[in-house]
Amino acid sequence: MIHYFLILLFPLVVFGQWGTPPPVVTDQQCQEEYHKIHGCVRTPNFSYVDDIPLRDPNRTQELVNEITHVLDCSGFLNCNSSRILQSFFFNQRWVSDHFDATLSNCFTQEAEWKIGKQCGYWEDDGNCNRFNKTSLKCYTTELQKQPNCTWKHVKPFVRFYWALRSTCVMAHQWKLEMDRHHIKVKRIGDLFNPLAID
Numbered sequence: 001m002i003h004y005f006l007i008l009l010f011p012l013v014v015f016g017q018w019g020t021p022p023p024v025v026t027d028q029q030c031q032e033e034y035h036k037i038h039g040c041v042r043t044p045n046f047s048y049v050d051d052i053p054l055r056d057p058n059r060t061q062e063l064v065n066e067i068t069h070v071l072d073c074s075g076f077l078n079c080n081s082s083r084i085l086q087s088f089f090f091n092q093r094w095v096s097d098h099f100d101a102t103l104s105n106c107f108t109q110e111a112e113w114k115i116g117k118q119c120g121y122w123e124d125d126g127n128c129n130r131f132n133k134t135s136l137k138c139y140t141t142e143l144q145k146q147p148n149c150t151w152k153h154v155k156p157f158v159r160f161y162w163a164l165r166s167t168c169v170m171a172h173q174w175k176l177e178m179d180r181h182h183i184k185v186k187r188i189g190d191l192f193n194p195l196a197i198d
């Protein structure tokens with residue numbers, strides 16, 4: 001219930017944080033906002049070897065705490081590029097929590113590889129079309145064949161799957177906005193860099 005609510009909330013967060021229409025902003029302002037968010041990241045050592053889900057409860061907790069800190073610290077921002085990045089973090093935090101709570105025993109690395117062999121791996125296709133209903137059907141069918149999974153994992157998996165798609169869409173939107181405002185991206189741990197997603 002709360003999960004659906006959060007997912008439905010994302011577009012609102014992106015396109016009008018707390019109902020405020022985005023004011024006119026300059027490229028310079030958006031660059032400064034980007035620096036502000038960047039400056040809030042205390043542990044930039046979440047690197048590309050990690051991936052969401054992290055599949056390590058302690059690392060996940062560390063990441064969840066760090067994202068919470070970054071969101072608190074960066075606060076209300078005006079540029080779409082900033083809001084999309086914050087929504088991206090928000091989504092990653094939800095995915096991490098949700099995965100740990102519902103899927104970590106079932107959708108192991110081993111299970112992911114086996115299912116990927118049948119249904120296609122989540123490789124970059126330049127857009128987010130690899131997340132589609134046909135592919136999801138294959139994933140949920142194969143998921144139930146995995147040793148540690150039951151039908152009870154299907155619903156959490158479906159939510160996980162669409163949240164991953166949101167991550168992908170936000171990463172693309174963010175890239176467009178960053179280009180539009182000519183914002184220079186700083187080196188940072190990959191989990192805080194949507195460009196590393198895609």
Ligand SMILES: *[C@@H]1O[C@H](CO)[C@@H](O)[C@H](O)[C@H]1NC(C)=O
Pocket residue numbers: 043045
């Ligand atoms: C990340 O950095 C923190 C603080 O420097 C350190 O405690 C932690 O062990 C590091 N984690 C990894 C995976 O390198």
Ligand SMILES: *[C@@H]1O[C@H](CO)[C@@H](O)[C@H](O)[C@H]1NC(C)=O
Pocket residue numbers: 056058
């Ligand atoms: C996670 O943290 C707890 C408490 O700090 C520790 O006892 C446990 O060994 C850690 N687990 C892993 C997998 O690192």
Ligand SMILES: *[C@@H]1O[C@H](CO)[C@@H](O)[C@H](O)[C@H]1NC(C)=O
Pocket residue numbers: 015022023024025080
């Ligand atoms: C932010 O995004 C919204 C929705 O796409 C758009 O209507 C608005 O013009 C954008 N604002 C700026 C400042 O680009």
Ligand SMILES: *[C@@H]1O[C@H](CO)[C@@H](O)[C@H](O)[C@H]1NC(C)=O
Pocket residue numbers: 105106107108109110111146147148
């Ligand atoms: C099933 O769960 C066990 C214990 O958590 C784990 O060691 C094993 O790798 C899992 N099997 C698969 C195929 O994910």
Ligand SMILES: *[C@@H]1O[C@H](CO)[C@@H](O)[C@H](O)[C@H]1NC(C)=O
Pocket residue numbers: 119120121129130131132134135
């Ligand atoms: C759906 O996703 C699969 C792999 O995830 C991909 O091969 C296929 O082309 C996608 N279908 C569409 C219509 O994009």
